[in-house]
Amino acid sequence: MRIRPSEITPEPVYRARRDFLAGIAGLGAAALLARPAPAEEVMNVTLVQRLQYKRNARYSTTEKANSFSDVTGYNNFYEFGTGKEDPSRNAGSLRPRPWSVVVDGECEVKGRYALEDLLKPHALEERTYRLRCVEAWSMVIPWIGFPLGDLAKRFKPTSRAKFIEFTTLLDSRQMPGQRYAVLDWPYVEGLRMDEAMHPLAILAVGLYGQVLPNQNGAPLRLVVPWKYGFKSIKSIARIRFTERMPATTWALSAPQEYGFYANVNPEVDHPRWSQARERRIGSDSFLSRQPTLRFNGYGNEVAGLYAGMDLARNF
């Protein structure tokens, strides 16, 4: 069979078509939920279309954000495969709605919450953050979310709550990468309580003004911009307040290479590569690396959290 050049769909057209279809998929989910609608489901409809938010300029960088296709096409999300393009190919099997999150541990209010109920009290804001991967590349991403601390307070953590532990969904039918024990599933991450309460730490539900694409950690993910990207856990199914430091996935997988803190630090190299510089994905000067900043450039805000700590030992 011969295919004439005129029959081949030009790239901009099929890209737009894919984006449109991805949007429709979300709308389809919304339509299912939008039967004669109680209040929560109306909320859900607004969620899957464009999000309502205010821009937070104070906590946003003015650097140029990466394109939507970079942000959604180049991801580390091993639950959908270990290649950078695997998540965008495979994350269609995730069903981010309906979704519920278990909140438990050292807190007074606990239970299983529908995503809508969890999000309802929070006003969304847009924050453009730098994201620095431990693999020495970086992006700039306009997230939509709200401060993690605001959510944590609602559950009244007790005086014994020293850490928050987050767990990703465990379901190998939705997350085919979990069929292989590349990591010890489910993915677990955590923050010290004071880190979690810091205003820069957010829970994100969207990016680029729309609901999170599956490959970016739908429907709810953490974003901690001063730490390496692997701390910012995706598709959160459980939030637990704990007294002891959580055993986190990468630190368990290779303790000599990944620590609990994982603060971005150009002076502390990964044992196998330098962390002094990073490649900014999609930048005009992608051929050269730019210097990595301490705490990913958020040192003024967060350095105080680590006063007196040896950051080379607590890497």
Added chain:
Amino acid sequence: MFKMNSNETLRWIAKPIVFLLCLLPVGWLLAGLADLAGFAQWPSASLGANPVDRIQDTLGIWGLRLLLATLAVTPLRELGGWQRLIAFRRMLGLFAFFYVSAHFAWYLLVDQGLDWRLWVEDIAKRPFITVGFTALVMLVPLALTSTKRAMRRMGRRWQRLHRLIYPAAILGCTHFYWQVKADIREPLIFCLALAVLLGWRLYRSWQRAGRGRAEKDSRQDQDPARPRLPVEPLTE
């Protein structure tokens, strides 16, 4: 109409085909670069969001694949009886060297961006880079002595020198294994293939040694009726 004998077929048809096949990954990367630079629209050759790493990885993996292909020639000849495969061994080896060199050059010139202090630090400080670099250094004398003339002039020493491909391949696979973060499945496949290729050689030399001993014994037994086993040439 013209007729070709099998040597001519090999020289004018089979070898050029293999040569072009070995160049395919380069062509693919060039198409990707053209797409990236906007000279052409080849989205299927796209190098993705991180073209520097993509090119780096592609060159490295093809270097390793071709190194293993080179090592597979002798076993396939003996097991499959395809004697003529030897005609491709040098080409495969030189292409392996080409891809490994390009992989290293890309790392130095583009990934590290021409800063020689970083090169020295990186090569010395990071074992997986040290290991990969050592493998490349081992391949250099092999590439330099790949001509027929060098082969003739060096005689038995050529054979001995070219055994460097064994440690080079082991270091190459180690380099790959060490470089991945958690998903070791692909490097494990390479390691396994290498283990089979080297294991077969060990088995053969053990077998030969056994035969050699048997021969010696039989000579001591003064058994002139027993024929000497033919020693087959290992090189082209």
